[in-house]
Amino acid sequence: MNAVEVFLLGRKLMKLGQESMPRAGFRKLPASVQSILIDALEHPNSTIGEITRRTGFPQSHVSASIARLQKGGALVTGVDPNDRRRTLVRSATEAIAGVAERVSVPIDAALSAAMGTSDPDALADAIATLESLAVRFAMDSHREPAADETD
Numbered sequence: 272m273n274a275v276e277v278f279l280l281g282r283k284l285m286k287l288g289q290e291s292m293p294r295a296g297f298r299k300l301p302a303s304v305q306s307i308l309i310d311a312l313e314h315p316n317s318t319i320g321e322i323t324r325r326t327g328f329p330q331s332h333v334s335a336s337i338a339r340l341q342k343g344g345a346l347v348t349g350v351d352p353n354d355r356r357r358t359l360v361r362s363a364t365e366a367i368a369g370v371a372e373r374v375s376v377p378i379d380a381a382l383s384a385a386m387g388t389s390d391p392d393a394l395a396d397a398i399a400t401l402e403s404l405a406v407r408f409a410m411d412s413h414r415e416p417a418a419d420e421t422d
Contacts, residue, residue, distance in 0.1 A: 284401075287385055291378040303328055307336045311346055315361040318351065322360065 300308070303326075310322050319337065323330045337360055340346040344363055351357040382397055383389050 283385065287378055287381045290381045303332065304336045304339065307333055308340055308345060311337070311340070311360045312362050316359045317361075318357045318359060320357070 306326055307322060307328065310326050311317060314321065314325070317325075319330060319334055322337070323333045326333065328336075337346060337348065341348055346360055347363045348358050348360050351359050379394060379398075383394055386393065386397060388394070
């Protein structure tokens with residue numbers, strides 16, 4: 272598998288997840304704001320600059336999006352105690368818990384449509400594979416990158 276194939280698979284999986292979610296506020300957000308929210312959730316207590324670097328969006332857009340998400344109750348910001356010039360961004364715990372409860376729905380129907388099959392064994396196999404990858408990536412996200420993996 273090459274980088275393009277992984278990228279395309281990732282986009283397909285993201286679309287399957289979005290299709291499976293109930294019509295929630297998240298789906299009404301522009302894709303760039305969704306990306307910023309996801310980054311902030313994946314990297315709690317990040318600075319605006321760190322989110323800007325990871326997402327590739329202009330800092331003004333990241334700041335405006337975070338303000339919008341903060342106003343909507345999804346994110347909270349605070350002053351970095353180590354450098355009072357920087358703002359730290361993290362999820363609003365209560366809001367995220369409520370969203371997670373509402374959007375925790377199975378992907379069976381969307382996966383079945385994407386695979387073009389309703390065979391329960393094929394669906395179970397695909398779901399088991401996705402769950403295995405999710406566990407693997409969650410474990411790897413906590414390791415330190417090797418010297419040749421850093422930018």
